[in-house]
Amino acid sequence: MSYKIYIPIDSTAKSLGANEVAHLIELKAQSRKIDLQIIRNGSRGLFWLEPMLEVETDQGRIAYGPVTENDIESLFDAEFFMGKAHPLCLGVTEEIDWLKKQERLTFARVGVIDPINIKDYEKHDGFKGLKKAIQLKPNEIVKEVTDSGLRGRGGAAFPTGIKWQTVHDVPSDKKYIVCNADEGDSGTYSDRMIMENDPFVLIEGMIIAGLAVGADKGYIYLRSEYPDALKVLNEAIETAKQNNYLGQNILGSQFNFELEVTRAAGAYICGEETSLLESLEGKRGMVRYKPPLPAIEGLYGKPTVVNNVISLATVPIILDKGAKHYADFGMGRSKGTLPIQLAGNLKKTGLIEKAFGITLRELLYEFGGGSATGKPIKAAQVGGPLGAFIPEAQFDMPLDYETFAKVNAVVGHGGIVAFDDTVDMSKMARYSFEFCAIESCGKCTPCRIGSTRGMEVIDKIKSGIDVEKNEKLLRDLSETMVDGSLCAMGGMTPFPVISALNYFPADFGLDKDLSKA
Amino acid sequence: MTVSKKELDKVSECIERFKDKPGALLPLMHAIQDNIGYIPEDCYPQIAKAYNHSVAEVHGFVTFYHHFRRHPAGKNVLQICRAESCQSMGSEALEAHCKQTLGIDYHQTSEDNLITLEPIYCLGNCACSPAVMINDQVIGRVTKEKINNLIKKLK
Known part of the structure; x- marks a missing residue:
């Protein structure tokens, strides 16, 4: 009798020891002569419970976590591989409250399947959206995405369908689909999770985008801080090629689509779409003036869809289940x-x-x-x-x-x-400027110079130098950055700064009444 | 620092490999750094000539990106996340501890050439802050003890 055990391969799970746990379980199973089949699935995203193991049983998968190397012996003693009781047992995975209360559409498969097993992907509704899209006219695909109400999940929230329509409508011998996978925002990791744990959904979304706008080449611009995602994506792209989802005459149609991953090099600004395109072209990631919009003149001057990972990974389910299904949420x-x-x-x-x-x-x-x-x-x-x-x-x-x-x-x-409540918000505000100074591309003055001046002004306020005057100066500088910067880097850095100043004036050593002035 | 003949051969190989690729500089520089650990300034003229750029453009490209190094790193690279999520979980104390233990600041290499210390801005491991990356391996919920063990293991 063989038992199926799932151990996540997601990099956060690994950062907590998932590989070591998997290795020990394998050894222990051998020494106890228990026939275990270990599958490295993605993470369900319940990171406080990682490494979280799952065991396949008649009642569904049963979870155990967080499992450390010290728990392996007792897990085997309790015969966890049959789903039996143990202090770390969390019950049926799908019934865990945290997971049950969610509405997983884009992440439907994440944590469930083996990320690079294309059969597993197909078995869980994979490529259904593409198969529907291939029967539709390009305009009909765009309409479906527009009707779903999907907006750019990278941060700017621009309607994805309208972007696609623009690229669709521009006549050109060459068009591109570019996936912005330069997930540089601190506190975010959903792109990473999709790429590591369900890479085919991103590939499928990009193929559909290509079909919709008439592009035959796609790039995934991936941040260099994600070495695991790079490996998974390259492997998935190779598998997709072998299965005729990429390459010539996809699924017997007239449509061709090539896809490759380009590794970025640690510049936060390259998450800005025009800077990203410059970087892809092999240049410094300097922000471009807009217009022209990338949808009209993008990569190498050609019409280009630039979408975030999550936007693209959401397209397959919209095509599969219909725009209304998605828009109803x-x-x-x-x-x-x-x-x-x-x-x-x-x-x-x-x-x-x-x-x-x-x-x-x-x-x-x-x-x-x-x-x-x-x-x-x-x-x-x-x-x-x-x-x-x-x-x-x-x-x-x-x-x-x-x-x-x-x-x-x-x-x-x-x-x-x-x-x-131990955080000093004036320090956080200063850090916002510091980060901007480190990452600014330097093209526009408010961002390049303003960020450094901002740090200095905060230092003065904190040291009690001309406080009233300097607070006014800080607000004035912020206004200049918001109104005068070329892109969101300089244009939005004041958001955290001013919010910290307005809501937590005491941390700046400011009198509350003064802050309302 | 002078570049060895072996390193130069590697660079030439890389230059050849991406010659017909659009937007070649990114994959090229990665290939060079993956192969020899850094991008030697002595190679700029050769790169510039092969890709029809000026030497200034090549220099401008390499220096724009934090990931590319112009000098060899130590045997291991330890990157400490400085971003907000890690700060909320005490990364500042952690970076101070690392700097003190290794006796170096950011962008420096320990005297025994064992560890180069770098700041990094988000590893996507924000659910388990503070996080560090040692070479290609991310470690979550890092404590001073974990760091000490890590450094000990590298020795």
Whole structure:
């Protein structure tokens, strides 16, 4: 009798010892003469429980976690491989509250399948969207994406269908699909999870994008900080080629599509789409002026779709289940679901895919379980290093692009970093400027110079030098950066700075009344 | 520092490999660095000539990207995440500990050439902060003890 055991191969699970656990289980099974079949699946995203093992049983998969090397002996003694009781047993995986409360569309397969097993992917509805798309006219594919209400999940939230329509409508001998996989925002890891744990869904989404706009070449611009994702993607692309999902006459149609991964080189700015295109062309990642939009003149001057990993990975399910199915989730103009990433100082961190509309409080306390240190949560930064710090008073806001915009905050790529009450918000504000100074491409003055001047002004305020004057100067400088920068790097760095200043003036040594001036 | 003949041969091989590739500089520089550990300035003229760039353009390209090094690193590269999520879990104390233990600052190599210390801005391991990367391996929920053991193991 052979038992099936799942051990995640996701890099966060590995960062907590999943490989060592897998190795020990293999050895122990050999010495006890138990026939185990170990499958390296993706992570379900319940990172506080990783490494989390699963065992296949008649009732479904049973989970155990977090498993350390010291637990292996007792797990075998308890015959965990048959799904039997053990202090680490979490019950049926799908019934774990944290997972059960989610609405997983883009992440439907993540953690369930073996990432690079194409048969496993096909068995779990893989390539169904592509098979439908191949029967449609390009315009009909674009319409389906437009009707779904999908907006760019990279952070800018531009309607994906409209972008595709623009590229579709421009006549050109050559067009490109570029996947922005330069996931540089701190507190975000959903792109990484898709690429490591369900790479075929991204490949499928890119093929569909190619079909829709008439592009035959795709690039995945992948950040160099993700060596595991690079290996998985290259292997998946090779397998997709062998199975005629990539290459010539895909699935017997007239459509050809080539795909390759380009490794980035550690520049945050290259997550900005025009800077990314410059980098792909083999240049310094300097931001371009817009217009022309990349949709009209993009890579090598040709019409180019530049989409984030999550946007592209969501396309297959939209084509498979229909635009309406997707659009029925969410609220207002934020349709569908968002893969939310809980990070920082929280008890239960991980990936939560939910329809738009959930509040920060539910995320931080019900899902997140409050701070890891047990202290009150003072602020949460949503949407990466360019996102505002949100104070406790605003935790009841629903997660929705428009609601956040009203208070000068952003949903961005859906990353949430929690801070407990030991954080000094003036230090965080200073760090925002510091990060901008390190990562600015240098093309425009407000970003290049403003970031360094910003640090200096904060230092002066903190040292009590001309406080009133310098606070005014800080606000003035921020306004210049917002209005005068070429892209979001300089244009949004003031968001975290000003939010820290407005909501936590005491951390700057400022009198509360003064901050309202 | 002068480049060895063996290194130069490797660079020439890489230059040849990407000659017909559009946007070749990124994969080329990665290939050079993967092969010999850094991108020697002495090779800029050769690269410039092969790809029809100026030497200044090659220099500008290499220096723009944090990932590319102009000098060889130590035997191991330890990167400490400085981004917000890791800060919220005490990465500042961790970086101070590393600097003190190794007796070096960022972008420096320990005297025994064992470890080069680098800052990094997000490893995508924010669910298990603070995080570090040693060569290609990410480690989560790092404590001072974990770092000490890691350094001991490398010795």
